Amino acid sequence: MADTCTQGIDTGFVALGYTKTAILGVVQGLTELLPISSTAHMRLVPALLGWEDPGSAFSAAMQLAALAAIVSYFGSDVRYVAFGSVAAVRQGNWSSPALRLAFGIVVATVPIVIAGVLLSSSLNACGTPIRHLWVIGVSCLVMAILLALAELYCRHRRDVSSMSIVDALIVGLAQVGALFPGVSRSGSTLTAALFLDFKRDEAARFSFLLGLPAITLAGLKELFELYRAHLSLHAWSILAVGLIVGSLSSFATIWGLMRFLERFSTWPFVIYRALLGIVILAGVFYAGWV
Numbered sequence: 001m002a003d004t005c006t007q008g009i010d011t012g013f014v015a016l017g018y019t020k021t022a023i024l025g026v027v028q029g030l031t032e033l034l035p036i037s038s039t040a041h042m043r044l045v046p047a048l049l050g051w052e053d054p055g056s057a058f059s060a061a062m063q064l065a066a067l068a069a070i071v072s073y074f075g076s077d078v079r080y081v082a083f084g085s086v087a088a089v090r091q092g093n094w095s096s097p098a099l100r101l102a103f104g105i106v107v108a109t110v111p112i113v114i115a116g117v118l119l120s121s122s123l124n125a126c127g128t129p130i131r132h133l134w135v136i137g138v139s140c141l142v143m144a145i146l147l148a149l150a151e152l153y154c155r156h157r158r159d160v161s162s163m164s165i166v167d168a169l170i171v172g173l174a175q176v177g178a179l180f181p182g183v184s185r186s187g188s189t190l191t192a193a194l195f196l197d198f199k200r201d202e203a204a205r206f207s208f209l210l211g212l213p214a215i216t217l218a219g220l221k222e223l224f225e226l227y228r229a230h231l232s233l234h235a236w237s238i239l240a241v242g243l244i245v246g247s248l249s250s251f252a253t254i255w256g257l258m259r260f261l262e263r264f265s266t267w268p269f270v271i272y273r274a275l276l277g278i279v280i281l282a283g284v285f286y287a288g289w290v
Contacts, residue, residue: 011226013054013242014235016046024054025065025242029249032066033208034257035147035187035269036276040136043181044280047133047289056131056181057222061239064219065246070208073254077209081105097161101209104163108172109213115176116218131181134284139182140277143191148270150194158198160206167196171210178214185211187273190266200261208254 013021027045031038042059046052071078084098093099122130129135174192178185186207193203226239283289 011055011057011229011231011235012052013058014231014238015052016054016238018238018241020051021054021238021242022245024058025062025245026249028059028062028242029065029069029246029251030253032063032246033069033186033250033253035143035184035190035266036273037136037140037143037182037184037187038062039131039181039184040140040276040280043131043133043136044276047283053131057226058239058242060218060222061226062219062242062246063215064223065243066250067212067215067219068247069250069254070212070215072251073258074205074208077205078212081209101160101163104165104168105210105213107165108168108175108210111169111172112175112178112214113217115179116221119179120221133280133289135180136182137277137280137284139180140273140280143183143187144270144273144277147187147191147194147266147273150191151265151267151270154194155197156194156199156203158196158202160198160202163198163206167193168210170196171206175210175214182277185214187269194266200266201258204258204261 013024016024024042024045027041028038031041039056039059042054046054081098081102084096085102088094088096088099171189171192174188175185177183177188186204189207189210190203193206194200198206226235231239280289
């Protein structure tokens with residue numbers, strides 16, 4: 001079996017080979033953009049199948065697959081924010097909705113950048129305790145409870161156009177939770193936006209747009225770390241397979257999720273996350289999962 005620790009970076013995915021990595025690419029693509037935690041599934045699925053843990057470095061790098069899907073699906077929104085904000089600055093139109101949204105995304109990204117830098121030494125280290133299954137199980141249960149409360153006590157009437165800087169900062173602070181396995185970046189930001197009374201599909205829309213800078217920075221940082229670890233060409237080709245498959249499944253996921261949230265609530269995700277957390281904790285404490 002291949003060494004799973006390369007210069008301090010967890011590179012378990014190399015030992016999995018192309019087929020298993022492609023399967024995990026599908027898993028990552030399906031779960032990265034749903035509020036159910038991709039990291040939880042990337043730990044649980046290999047554990048159930050008796051495979052090597054692909055490692056946190058793989059999960060972080062695989063976020064670039066979600067990035068491709070988000071940019072493709074929300075291309076018009078991305079162009080609106082990018083070109084609209086530039087035009088607004090040139091014209092001195094400081095009340096421009098596009099500029100306000102762009103500034104909100106920047107403000108909301110600051111907390112996770114600071115937290116990511118401060119925790120970078122331990123997040124993707126080999127054997128890091130935050131990837132223990134019991135931590136993931138507890139995170140799933142906590143997020144299920146919070147999402148349920150957002151459904152029960154919030155009205156979901158606001159549009160993204162009404163988002164203030166304070167709203168963006170609150171959602172950005174919630175995004176910091178994505179650094180911890182089991183929380184889910186989309187889950188934490190979607191839940192925070194729902195607590196602020198945004199419509200479900202609008203909350204998801206802002207969650208995805210907000211994720212663009214964080215996903216880009218985290219993915220590129222991880223690619224750089226893997227480059228510094230001097231991965232072999234074989235290892236890079238395995239990662240490439242995962243990224244390609246993950247991009248395709250991510251696009252299908254985002255297409256389905258947006259249509260689902262236009263018509264239905266997030267209760268199916270609440271139930272799923274609660275059951276997932278219970279299964280994981282039961283497996284850890286009664287079946288001896290590690």
